[in-house]
Amino acid sequence: xxxxxxxxxxLFAKPDKDYxxxxxxxxxxxxxxxxxxxxxxxxxxxxxxxxxxxFDRSPSVEDLKFIDDKLDRLEKTRTILLxxxxxxxxxxxxxxxxxxKSRTVLLPSGKTTNAYLKGINTCVTGYSxxxxxxxxxxxxxxxxxRENAINILIGCxxxxxxxxxxxxxxxxKGYDYVAMGYIRRPVHILKNRMAYAGSPEPLGPDETxxxxxxxxxxxxxxxxxxxxxxxxxxxxxxxxxxNPDLSAEEITKxxxxxxxxxxxxxxxxxxxxxxxxxxxxIDFSRIKNRYNIREILNMTISNEDERTLRIENExxxxxxxxxxxxxSYTLDENIRAKxxxxxxxxxxxxxxxx
Numbered sequence: 568x569x570x571x572x573x574x575x576x577x578l579f580a581k582p583d584k585d586y587x588x589x590x591x592x593x594x595x596x597x598x599x600x601x602x603x604x605x606x607x608x609x610x611x612x613x614x615x616x617x618x619x620x621x622f623d624r625s626p627s628v629e630d631l632k633f634i635d636d637k638l639d640r641l642e643k644t645r646t647i648l649l650x651x652x653x654x655x656x657x658x659x660x661x662x663x664x665x666x667x668k669s670r671t672v673l674l675p676s677g678k679t680t681n682a683y684l685k686g687i688n689t690c691v692t693g694y695s696x697x698x699x700x701x702x703x704x705x706x707x708x709x710x711x712x713r714e715n716a717i718n719i720l721i722g723c724x725x726x727x728x729x730x731x732x733x734x735x736x737x738x739x740k741g742y743d744y745v746a747m748g749y750i751r752r753p754v755h756i757l758k759n760r761m762a763y764a765g766s767p768e769p770l771g772p773d774e775t776x777x778x779x780x781x782x783x784x785x786x787x788x789x790x791x792x793x794x795x796x797x798x799x800x801x802x803x804x805x806x807x808x809x810n811p812d813l814s815a816e817e818i819t820k821x822x823x824x825x826x827x828x829x830x831x832x833x834x835x836x837x838x839x840x841x842x843x844x845x846x847x848x849i850d851f852s853r854i855k856n857r858y859n860i861r862e863i864l865n866m867t868i869s870n871e872d873e874r875t876l877r878i879e880n881e882x883x884x885x886x887x888x889x890x891x892x893x894x895s896y897t898l899d900e901n902i903r904a905k906x907x908x909x910x911x912x913x914x915x916x917x918x919x920x921x
Contacts, residue, residue, distance in 0.1 A: 574748025619651020
């Protein structure tokens with residue numbers, strides 16, 4: 568049995584809405600979801616697992632019709648849909664009674680439910696959210712739903728407010744696979760048996776790294792999963808450590824070369840560290856026209872900053888470090904200067920009290 572596992576799509580979300588590229592992000596999230604549907608058709612997938620937060624809000628009947636039309640493009644694939652912490656469906660809401668025309672099962676909210684798919688002898692068990700939070704260990708109480716079948720647990724959560732669980736407790740239940748949502752980065756919890764898929768398309772600057780879906784196969788020999796990138800864009804942090812010998816132009820060129828290698832589709836945060844005499848002269852306006860730069864964080868220290876730090880930290884750890892390095896006559900003058908600068912930076916980055 569072949570499956571694809573996704574979660575945390577957040578259709579209708581508007582990330583980076585205050586930035587130039589933000590007006591396209593809602594559409595790009597939708598397009599990336601459609602690429603998942605294409606992948607299901609191309610890879611002859613039996614089962615699509617959506618482990619919560621397909622929507623960025625509790626879905627209306629119109630929202631479910633919208634997604635039903637998209638899922639109806641699946642040629643062979645059955646879909647199991649779980650409502651999560653952000654797209655929870657209160658019991659009794661009109662959307663809870665929606666009837667899909669596509670081969671989709673939306674697990675009822677507020678209770679444990681088994682969905683048995685006879686054609687692939689697979690039982691998917693889960694607990695859809697009927698409210699935004701569950702502090703109880705709901706997932707730990709759910710057992711596999713059918714003997715002599717492939718058993719999959721589908722869940723959403725993992726922190727103290729959203730169905731907390733211990734992986735060893737769930738692993739002991741013997742599921743062939745556990746498909747998790749809620750964490751927006753891919754996390755392989757238990758080798759080939761339990762994973763967070765992460766968001767197919769990243770939704771914020773803290774969600775760095777690549778994003779995509781989990782592809783899996785369950786055979787008589789067990790389960791094997793592979794993570795597949797699919798995102799249109801990624802959030803990327805570029806960190807440059809400077810030294811006083813670099814000119815402002817060289818700094819800009821170094822950053823630009825890194826972005827050229829990574830691609831102009833990504834959304835960048837540039838972090839400048841180290842020591843520089845050219846803080847006020849660094850100008851990224853030229854490359855801002857070519858790349859999506861969300862933030863420039865200048866954490867460099869100038870010569871004047873260094874002198875101020877030495878005076879202000881005379882009596883603490885940084886002051887002790889400065890005195891020790893400056894009095895170390897066994898070191899070459901250039902090496903001593905670099906050691907002093909990099910050590911001061913390390914103490915600042917570590918958040919030592921000054």
